[in-house]
Amino acid sequence: MTNNETSKPWRPFGSKCCSADGQTIMGNMRTSKSDFSNNSSPIPSFRLLSFSDLSHSSSTHINEDLAQSFGGDLYDFKLSELRAITQNFSADYLLGEGGFGTVHKGFVDEKLRQGLKAQNVAIKLLDVQGRQGHREWLVEVILLGQLRYPHLVRLIGYCCEEEQRLLVYEFMPRGSLENHLFKRTGISTSLPWGTRLKIAIGAAKGLAFLHGAENPVIYRDFKTSNILLHSDFTPKLSDFGLAKLGPEGSDTQVTTRVMGTYGYAAPEYVSTGQLTTKSDVYSFGVVLLELITGRRAVEKSRCKNEQNLVDWAKPYLNSSRRLRYIMDQRLGGQYSVKGAKQVAHLAFQCISLNPKDRPRMPTVIETLEALLHCKDMAVSCGQWPVSNTKIGAANCRAQTRKGVQNKKSTSANSIPRKTV
Template sequence: MNCLFLLKSKKPEPRNQQKDRRKAQNSAPGQRNKSETPSFNLQRPRSLPSGRSIRDLDREREQSLRVFTYEELSEATCGFSRRLKIGHGGFGNVYKGKIPTTGDSDPPLVVAIKKLNPQGLQGHKQWLAEVEFLGVVNHQNVVKLLGYCSEDGENGMERLLVYEYMSNRSLEEHLFTRGACTLPWKQRLEIMLGAAEGLAYLHEVKVIYRDFKSSNVLLNDEFCPKLSDFGLVREGPQGDNTHVTTAKVGTQGYAAPEYVQTGHLRLKSDVYSFGVVLYEIITGRRTIERNKPPAERRLLEWVKEYPPDCRRFSMIVDPRLRNNYPSAGTRSLAKLADLCLKKNDKERPTMEIVVERLKKIIEECDSGDSYIAASKESSQVRCNSRAAGPVEGSLRGGVSVSVSVRE
């Protein structure tokens, strides 16, 4: 796959020189050697919601993206102990770690460390894409990359990424894990609004996420959603072009039909994936449920039998909500999902429009449905007993699979 930017290659630095370099960095915090920071090809200007360009963000982030040694990250995870493993996937494992802070009395910083398999070109490309993309963007609904490591080890090139730790796991875990506490309706809407704002930000800078799904929406201590796992990110079409052509990768059940069928990728391909997740939060079901009767195994085919305006629509709403949701608001959300899922991508709304529609649905919910009092009471349950649970849903080493099934 083509990366969003180009990382200048350089020869691996011997470990002893890296140790000396790290000591020099620690003795002079805030001073960074320009050659140690990924260099980006930023010829084309970008427009951001804040009015700043990608080049501006690059200069700001240059001083904050830390270069770790392999030894540092090994110590942070007790030698990449199995008991600290919080996720895994086709490209490696994710560990919970603790990084010492500058102050002697300050507690260590808890982080999530993704360790990619030493072999594998595809894993390296995804690592490169994440370093280059997350190294220059900063948004409250995009997971924060704290640093990275790239060293020549005994088993090949060691590639690691260090992220902020998301204690409340992924949206997928809360929706589908047996025994997990049920997310109240209002909270589901707020999570999807935050995720939509993150996607709208990416589209504003002409970036296609390409892998939006519930497992890639992480939740922090306050249940603020953050998009993660940017290994498949692509630069969007430029000029008069309507799409980019690329290899068909992603996750089965979430990919837009035009992408699956032709390999043509558009910004609104992400909008389709967002519509799939909207139906996941409405129904509490995965996009593919192999243990269901044949007519119910594919989520999008099943919900077509219960359109938002029909009397039987309530039959598809997540039963764990115990009827504690607004009927009109839920139908409005399903109608928005249907717009996102239009086969013709030109008929789908932009993510900016989706954000505004979600805000309106939330406002309508707050304005008077009888369920609200009970919902607000239940929304105070934050599952604190599980808040520190060891799951990092979006950072599972890149659990994306090739798309070969037409949806």
């Protein structure tokens, strides 16, 4: 992906450095009376705090404003404390690395802060040279400081000292869904079909909660690496730096700079910048395809017609006979035929090119939950017949040779992680 704007060095407190296209993030974020709001903690009435309020503030004033807004709901940690519990952010404590920076494991005890529960935590350390910067740190603090829900990762606290920006979350012991689907290191078995359904349902509930607010929160970066798993595989959405408040009143969309991750972003959003909750539904459909097939949204190492998961899988989704050819081979045939058919059809609806044809997230949840008790299991392992496999491989090799012969410069296709 190519950044749509000229990349500028991050400056912590420049004019409107934290504005999300002029939107105000903190305020009275009232949720609707949906079933999904019933499980959330009450959201207190905050003093209206916009990004522009902090545009010229020092880190001390930011901490004061956040402390006044959140009280005891979030802890304000010192950098020295977070250094101590991670051995100065040692590589031995490293959990992962992304566009924001590195994530390290640590342990906090009740002596560190009054009322703080002794627990393992994950500490996200901002890369001050990165593009996402202070704005996304603040978005995450403001949103997760207000929103509490079983399928959203819980923010415990934050750190803001001079140019340093850190976030402290609950620790999710099973890591990300991405690791379980695609990265074999340290994971000996594939996710069973029932576990995949459970993860899909929980993630859908997280999106439904965000969309169910009076001013919907559009997640904008729904993907497997942002779905974290607890010890019992309960999923929680994480990484809210790109989240944006949805439209108010009769409006159905907001227009913003296109950001997200290639392969997951809805086509109408990529082409026009017009963002709706249905953009998240498209991304959810892509993740459903990854759960079904065990393939990434984009794999440049494959032959041309198989690189984009949506384009490759779409012709197989509405045919029971053909669907088995694209099922994840690591399932070993141990999946519900009826369930797989319904999930595939749901994914087909979610990735519709027309946003109006995509289902709402409550409908998605209802559909998936109805499949939890399916007992039928596939008889075969769902793999391509040997002859078809050889033919497919031969076609891939032929396309690869042709691509090498006709190779042209395609620098526009090199897309950074966070910008579509």
